[in-house]
Amino acid sequence: MGKAGSKEAVEEEPGILDSSGEGDSDLDDLDSVEVSQEARYEPPIDKMLGEDLITSKEMGKIFQLPGSALRVKALEHINLNHANSTYPVRAGEFVIVRGPSGGGKTTLLNLLGLLDRPNGGELRVLGLDVHSETNDRTLASFRLEKIGYVFQTFNLMSAMSAVENVELPMMMLNKIKRKERRRRAVELLRRVGLEDRLEHLPSELSGGEQQRVAIARALSNKPQILLLDEPTGDLDVAATVEIMNLLLEINLEQQTALVMVTHNPDLEAYADRILYVEDGTFTRQVLNKTQSRLSVAEYSSFLEHAERTAVERELPSAVTVT
Numbered sequence: 001m002g003k004a005g006s007k008e009a010v011e012e013e014p015g016i017l018d019s020s021g022e023g024d025s026d027l028d029d030l031d032s033v034e035v036s037q038e039a040r041y042e043p044p045i046d047k048m049l050g051e052d053l054i055t056s057k058e059m060g061k062i063f064q065l066p067g068s069a070l071r072v073k074a075l076e077h078i079n080l081n082h083a084n085s086t087y088p089v090r091a092g093e094f095v096i097v098r099g100p101s102g103g104g105k106t107t108l109l110n111l112l113g114l115l116d117r118p119n120g121g122e123l124r125v126l127g128l129d130v131h132s133e134t135n136d137r138t139l140a141s142f143r144l145e146k147i148g149y150v151f152q153t154f155n156l157m158s159a160m161s162a163v164e165n166v167e168l169p170m171m172m173l174n175k176i177k178r179k180e181r182r183r184r185a186v187e188l189l190r191r192v193g194l195e196d197r198l199e200h201l202p203s204e205l206s207g208g209e210q211q212r213v214a215i216a217r218a219l220s221n222k223p224q225i226l227l228l229d230e231p232t233g234d235l236d237v238a239a240t241v242e243i244m245n246l247l248l249e250i251n252l253e254q255q256t257a258l259v260m261v262t263h264n265p266d267l268e269a270y271a272d273r274i275l276y277v278e279d280g281t282f283t284r285q286v287l288n289k290t291q292s293r294l295s296v297a298e299y300s301s302f303l304e305h306a307e308r309t310a311v312e313r314e315l316p317s318a319v320t321v322t
C-alpha cells in the first residue's frame with residue numbers, strides 16, 4: 001500500500017488465486033463465501049458499488065506473431081465474476097491493476113476497454129458479449145459512446161486547442177449540436193481546473209495540464225467506464241497527486257468506474273481494489289476499505305527520503321554519510 005497519506009486504508013489480502021479459483025489458504029475468507037450467480041458479493045469497503053459493468057469468465061488472449069508459428073500466451077483464466085473472489089468491475093468502483101513488466105496489464109486493459117478481443121473464454125462489457133468474431137464497428141461505437149481512455153502520453157491533437165480537443169469525441173459521436181458541444185467542453189475544462197486555458201494548444205500547456213485536458217476529453221461523452229494506462233507516468237510528484245485527486249473526485253461524484261494500470265505502488269491508496277497480474281493471470285487481489293489521497297508535501301518528503309536512502313546504499317562502504 002502507499003506509505004504516505006494512506007493511513008486510513010485497511011488492507012485485505014485474499015492471497016494467491018489459482019486458475020481453479022480454489023486459491024491457497026490465505027484465500028479462505030473470501031473464497032469460502034458462497035456466491036451464486038444471482039447473489040451479489042458485497043466487498044468489505046466503505047462505499048456502495050452499483051451494477052456489474054465488466055464480467056469475464058476464463059478469459060484468455062494469445063497473440064499469434066505474423067509470419068511465424070510462435071504464439072504468445074498473454075492472458076489466461078481471467079475471471080471477473082461472482083463465482084470467484086475476483087468479482088466483476090462495478091459502477092463506482094476504482095480498480096488499480098499492477099504487476100511486473102510483461103505480466104499482461106496492458107493486454108487486460110485493452111480487452112476490458114474493447115480495444116482488442118479475447119480469443120478464449122467470455123467477456124461482457126456494458127451488456128456487450130465480446131468474442132473473437134465481434135465486429136469492429138460494434139466495438140468502435142461502444143468505445144466512443146460508453147468508455148473513456150487516458151494514456152501516459154496524453155495523445156492530444158497538437159494543432160487543436162484544449163477546448164477543441166475536448167469537443168472532438170462529441171463531434172465524432174454527433175449527437176449534440178455545436179453550441180451545446182462547446183458549452184459542455186468548457187464546463188468539463190472548468191471541472192478539471194483549466195477554465196483559463198481553453199484556447200491553449202497542447203504545446204502551450206504543462207504535462208499535468210495536458211493530462212487534465214485528456215481527462216476532460218475522456219469524459220466528454222459521459223462514459224460509464226474510464227480506462228487509464230499509466231496516466232501519471234510522465235508527471236512530477238505535484239502533478240501526479242493533482243491528477244490522482246481529480247480522478248478520485250470524478251470517481252466519487254459521477255459513479256464512473258475507473259480501471260487504471262500503474263507501476264506506482266503508492267497510488268494504491270486511491271483504489272477500492274488492486275488486482276495484481278503476473279504471467280498472464282491474477283495472482284493477488286487486495287481490497288482497500290477506505291480510499292484515501294496522498295498529500296503533495298507528505299508524498300514528496302517520503303520520496304525524497306526513499307531516494308536518499310537508495311543513493312546512500314550505492315555509496316562505497318568507505319564513505320561515511322552524515
Ligand SMILES: Nc1ncnc2c1ncn2[C@@H]1O[C@H](COP(=O)(O)OP(=O)(O)OP(=O)(O)O)[C@@H](O)[C@H]1O
Nearest residue numbers: 063072073074099100101102103104105106107108
Ligand atoms: N501485439 C502483441 N503481439 C505479440 N505479443 C504481445 C503483443 N502485445 C503484448 N504481447 C506480449 O504479451 C505479454 C503481456 O504484455 P503486456 O504489454 O500486456 O504486459 P504489461 O504487463 O502491460 O507490461 P509493461 O508493464 O511492460 O507495459 C508480453 O509477453 C508481451 O510480449
